[in-house]
Amino acid sequence: MSAPLIRILLATRNGADHLDAQLNSYLTQTHDNWALWVSDDGSDDATWQILERFRADHPARDIRLLRGPGRGAAANFLSLLTHPDLPPGPVALSDQDDVWLPNRLSRAWEVIATSNGPALYGSTTIETDPDLVPLAKQRAQLPPPSFSNALVQNIVAGNTITLNAPGLAALRAAGAPDVAFHDWWIYLRLTGIGAQVTVDNVPLLYYRQHAGNVLGAHSGMRAGAHRVGALLRGTHAGWIRGNLDALLAHPDDLIPDHAMAARLLRDTRWRLAALRRSGARRSSRAGRIALNALALIGRT
Numbered sequence: 001m002s003a004p005l006i007r008i009l010l011a012t013r014n015g016a017d018h019l020d021a022q023l024n025s026y027l028t029q030t031h032d033n034w035a036l037w038v039s040d041d042g043s044d045d046a047t048w049q050i051l052e053r054f055r056a057d058h059p060a061r062d063i064r065l066l067r068g069p070g071r072g073a074a075a076n077f078l079s080l081l082t083h084p085d086l087p088p089g090p091v092a093l094s095d096q097d098d099v100w101l102p103n104r105l106s107r108a109w110e111v112i113a114t115s116n117g118p119a120l121y122g123s124t125t126i127e128t129d130p131d132l133v134p135l136a137k138q139r140a141q142l143p144p145p146s147f148s149n150a151l152v153q154n155i156v157a158g159n160t161i162t163l164n165a166p167g168l169a170a171l172r173a174a175g176a177p178d179v180a181f182h183d184w185w186i187y188l189r190l191t192g193i194g195a196q197v198t199v200d201n202v203p204l205l206y207y208r209q210h211a212g213n214v215l216g217a218h219s220g221m222r223a224g225a226h227r228v229g230a231l232l233r234g235t236h237a238g239w240i241r242g243n244l245d246a247l248l249a250h251p252d253d254l255i256p257d258h259a260m261a262a263r264l265l266r267d268t269r270w271r272l273a274a275l276r277r278s279g280a281r282r283s284s285r286a287g288r289i290a291l292n293a294l295a296l297i298g299r300t
Helices: 016-026 047-057 073-081 104-112 165-172 182-192 220-233 235-248 256-267 271-278 285-296
Strands: 006-012 034-040 063-067 091-094 119-123 126-128 196-200 205-208
Touching: 006 016, 006 073, 016 047, 034 047, 034 073, 047 063, 073 165, 073 182, 091 104, 104 119, 104 196, 119 165, 119 182, 165 182, 182 196, 182 235, 182 256, 235 256, 256 271, 271 285
Parallel strands: 006 034, 006 091, 034 063, 119 196, 126 205
Antiparallel strands: none
């Protein structure tokens, strides 16, 4: 099977400090048939100039530079994914400050290449400090993906996502909703329609942790404190509600049982009953206990 053209979708904003390393890692890919679409969300550093120089240095590549909507990272990525000029075909999402391993594209495509229907690939990462030194403690193996999990939790890191052509088409059919996190939305939407979703425990990139991360990795004290705060303030509940509203705005291609579960979770007044009737569950036992406790005080 010939290697298809995979379009890398890169969202940037003030990424000049680390952008060169990420762009150069694309050039090392063993899957060399790629194009690059970039949406820059209002950078006021040298990001745009770095991108223009990269395009000029590689004239044989299809490299498109676009201006983002200026409404944050999720809207920036979704503007790329639903851009009217984006051709059909597989896409790989990229953050601006990572460094891809040479098999980032080839491994993802190997896993989803044989799927005839919509397919999503995600993987683990190697978390590093700002200088790309791997951190001593790495994230544990990822749990199996499921729609019941996607209702209340995201386990798919956006910087590892690859979609095949039907997966991209299925995502675009729902438009670009106003959701908090593009990766959680992709995970929810694709599991909602019954797509093949793979969460691979083979790390494919260096995930740089630094003060400028929009959120950072899902593990560690910083991420844990962020999650606890979001749960206690009810922010997490708002994120879930926004996801469910977006999902149910296009219910026709959802699996019927999934559409029913989403409605139950959104519309059932008593929140503990909503979790139980919908089947929504976090991946860990501790997470499930916490979610149930928060439901009792109306924070889900």
